[in-house]
Amino acid sequence: MKFTKAEKSWVMYDWANSAYGIVIVTAILPIYFKSVAQASGLAATTATAYWGYANSVGTLIISLLAPLLGAIADYQGYKKKLFNFFNLVAITATFMLTFVPASAWQWLLIIFVISTVGYAGANIFYDGFLTDVATPERLDRVSAQGYSMGYLGGVIPFVIIMLLQLTKGFGVLSATGIVKFGFIMTTLWWIIFSIPLMKNVTQQHFLPPVTQPISAAWHRVVATFKTVWRDKNIVWFLAAYFFYIDGVDTIFKMATAVGSDFGLSMTHLMLILLLVQAIAVPFSILFGRLAQRIGTKYAIGIALGIYVVICIWGYFMQRELDFWILAFLVGTAQGGIQALSRSHYAKIIPSEKANEYFGIYNIFGKFSAIIGPAMFGIFTQLTGQTRIGILSLVLLFVVGSLLFIKVPRIEKS
Template sequence: MKLNKEQWSWVFYDWANSGYGIIVTTAVLPIYFKTIAQANGVTAANATAFWGYANSIGTLLVALLAPFLGALADYQGFKKRLLVGFTTLGMLMTLGLAVLPTTQWRWLLVIYVLSVLGYSGGNLFYDSFLTDVSTDSQMDKISSTGYGFGYLGGVIAFILFMVLEFTHGFGHLSSLAVARWGFALAAIWWVIFFIPLVRNVRQRHALTTTTRPLRQSWSRVWQTIRHLRQHKYLAWFLVAYFCYIDGVDTIFTMATSIGLDIGITSTTLIMVLLVVQLVAFPCSLFYGWLAAKTSTRTGILVAIVVYLLICLDALRLHTAADFWLLAVLVGTSQGGIQDLSRSYFGRIVPKERSSEFFGFYNILGKFSAVLGPVLVGVVTQITGQSRIGAASLSILFILGLVIFGTLPHDATDNS
């Protein structure tokens, strides 16, 4: 199957915002914030706490607004307007990170929270556009291509940043200035590759526009919650998704701490991150191929089993070589489990209400890495071994595997 112009335009949104994901949220801004906060008299402990609060506030805002925004986007003409609005907010706030004076660490947190709102809101509407740019039979292919190119775009953007980092801006920039240029790079990358989606993608499935869209959107959200039992397969999939994606997100967020515990240097951890992204690119495409040859359900089950094996293999995690092996294994299925979950969900939701249902999907994605880190932390404290804490995540994958395994083979029933 060859992707058409509209589908490629949708795919490249994942490429567009990948620079923000890896440069801003993962690799640079956490360190940059702590550096300027401490330079302005904030203790290291307080800087860490404030950073955690900012992330929690951003996550909470997105999670609370997602179902309502999704329901609003389902009305004809609203989805693209909301996508453009939130994405523009994210891009402007990312650029704001680059130009804000280094003395304004409080405003940095505010701007970061707003950038998270724009980034996450944009992803909500982007995900729901999957039902507009593809048929049920095309979803696996297009979703996996989106995730794959997102990983590749993130790698390229990060390599460009690393060139600035290692050359100190070709001999002209301080470390803080390099970080600020990195934020500008992420914003510009986002703008350039967002343009095709704006020009070529349109909303095909929609509800008839109402005279009171805000009130009707709230009403529809509460009706969906009250009558969720009418969508029993969809509801049980969300329960399974919450379990296994919690494990996936926790492995990603806790990997750095676990790596440091066994003596991995910060420079090596950055290299591991790049390798994981590179491995995830072809493997995401592979999962799309696997789903076409077997089924989406089979592909998700395979990915869950791979993650279960990763958790169990963490019990023998002692050396850098062991860490590298597990990182590569994560890369093989990280994109696959996400892209097939998205396409599976897109196939079973009512198409004219896809944004509303992707709002609930977004909530679980945001709150997913809540139980997992607590589980890892408690088990690590009890045993004194972070590798045993990592292995405890197998419980989440077993739960996800069992629940998802009970769902029907045919995922086209919306009832």
């Protein structure tokens, strides 16, 4: 299937912000933060727990804002402006990380939280643009292509960072210098590849403008929440999504911190993350095609089963090979479950209120993400064992799967 100019431009934003997800959130910042925090006297498990708490704070902020922001964006002329604002906040905060002193681990967490709010906020409107660029029968494939390009786009800056790590900065950059170079490279990558969306994607579905958009949006949010609870298609999906996407996000955010606790070197962690990215590219596309063959519900169900295996496998990990196997499994399911969740939701909501409904989608997805990292941190701190923190996440996938059984099946597109 050939993609339109608008679809390609929309997909490219996944390519643009992917460097933040893989280089900053997963690769260099958690490891850099832990090294700085431990040098300041924090225990390794305490530093890991603080990283989890910082992720929870960032998601709490955007979760509270998401429904209102989404409702405002549905009015004509607001979606692109709000997208540009939050995108700029995220990019600026990422660049500011470059100037944080090596000993100021508290400031690393604060600026990271700001960048997370900007990143997640921009994604509310990015997700909402999906219904503007794709017709209902193309949603699964376009959404999956976005995640696939995101993983592929993340590989390039990630490989550059990995080469710098392996060569010790080619004798020019120190370990800290490599980290700061990563912050700058991510900033530039994000700016450049955001341009296609800003130029070629426009809001096709919208509500007429009003004189007081914030007040009107708030009243719409209250009314929409009441409407949502009467729609079983949306209620059961969001209830299931609330739990299982929390587990997905927590595994993604805590991966390198967990690997570090298991004694893996920076080099090995970088190679393992590269494997996840490489595996996720074809499997994201594969899940999009699978959804067209067997239906989105069954394809998501397969991904949920893989994640249950991941949590159990994580508890029994003993060797480095076990971590490689875990990474492979994450790569097979991560992009697919995210892409198909987004496209499934886009199919069951009214297009003219896509941003408002995606605001609700984000409050379930992002607000739930407070639970996972916090639960992981608490179990890890109480037991002193990272593997217990990993195993605790299986509860999120089991509950999510049980609720997902109630989700009505949508006919294959």
